[in-house]
Amino acid sequence: MRRHVCHIAVKALLQPRQQSRFCVRQIDATYSDLCESEFLPPAADAGNQLTLIxxxxxxxxxxxxxxSLVWSDEAATRLFAASLAQQPALANCFIELHGDLGAGKTSFVRHLLQALGVQGRIKSPTYAVVEPYELARTPTADQPLAIWHFDFYRFDDPQEWEDAGFRDIFASSGLKLAEWPEKAHGMLPLADLALHIEVQDDEARAVRLIAQTPTGAALLAAVSPA
Ligand SMILES: Nc1ncnc2c1ncn2[C@@H]1O[C@H](COP(=O)(O)OP(=O)(O)OP(=O)(O)O)[C@@H](O)[C@H]1O
Ligand SMILES: [Mg+2]
Structure with missing residues (x-):
């Protein structure tokens, strides 16, 4: 297992209405000028201890x-999503999904929602920006769960954040999943878990998972493959 000790620099900026904003850069502790960001390459066995500052x-x-994991095909994505769906911490959680067009963000969300019990067609929210779901119960709790699947790719009007009630959604409990969170930069709260998905030459997906809160850490600690 490789173990890196790094610092994550988080710039806390005040937003209108005093909402916290986080800029996360991953900076290797050995860099003297703290200006150069470094992302660790995905590897099946990597485990890295980092600090958020x-x-x-x-x-x-x-x-x-x-x-860091590799999803060699969609079956691997489905297995991971099924394992994640077994985690009670999902009931109040925000997961960001990063990756280029076609990386597999929506596919992952579909597998996760299906594993949680969502029936029927799961549409990509590219045009609607958000697709809501309501489950009467989940695999781990006999309680309702509200889910919102966002895709901010076409989001370009900050006023929509207020008008469409996105602020209220992120302030309420439930599971929030967001593709293209970069496009709503400065509005979103700190994600519990950030997934970075990258297509490899052989079409496998290299995935880096970053737990940024105790909820994210609980999810990562329990999910398999470990
Ligand atoms: N683990 C995987 N292995 C191989 N192919 C995959 C995997 N995950 C997704 N795919 C394929 O990648 C294609 C694009 O996936 P998807 O629509 O989920 O991408 P996306 O990241 O949501 O893209 P966009 O940014 O356009 O919303 C789909 O054809 C899907 O079947
Ligand atoms: Mg998508």
């Missing part, structure tokens, strides 16, 4: 946990 105060916010 508030740039303004220097305070440690949360130790980050990074896992």
């Amino acid at each position: 508030d740039q303004a105060t220097g305070d440690v916010v949360h130790p980050l946990i990074v896992k």
Whole structure:
């Protein structure tokens, strides 16, 4: 297992209505000027201990946990999603999905929602920006679960954040999943878990999972493959 000790610099900026904004850069501790960002290459066995630091105060916010996996095909994506769906911490959680067009973000969400019990067609929210779901129960709890699947690719009007009620959604409990979170940069809260999906030459998907909160850490600790 490789173990890196790095600092994550998080710039906390105030937004209108005092919403926190996080800019996450991954900076290797050995870099003296702290300007060069470095992303660790995905590897099946990587486990990295990182630290999240508030740039303004220097305070440690949360130790980050990074896992890297390879989904060799969609069956592997489905297996991972099925394992994630067994985690009770999903009931109040925000997961960001990063990756180029066609990386497999929607596919992952479809597998996760199906594993949670969503029936019928799961549409990509590229045009609607958000698709909501309501489950009467989940595999782990006999309680309702609200799910929102966002795709911010076409999101370009900050006023829509208020008008469409996105602020309220992110303030409420439930499972929020967001493709293209970069396009809503500065509005989204810190994600519990960030998935970075990258297509490999053989069409497999290299996946880096970053837990940024205790909820994210609980998810990563329990999900398989470990
Ligand atoms: N693990 C995987 N292995 C091989 N192919 C995959 C895998 N995951 C997804 N795919 C394929 O990749 C294609 C694109 O997937 P998807 O629509 O999920 O991408 P996306 O990241 O949501 O793209 P966009 O940014 O356009 O929304 C689909 O044809 C899907 O079947
Ligand atoms: Mg998509």
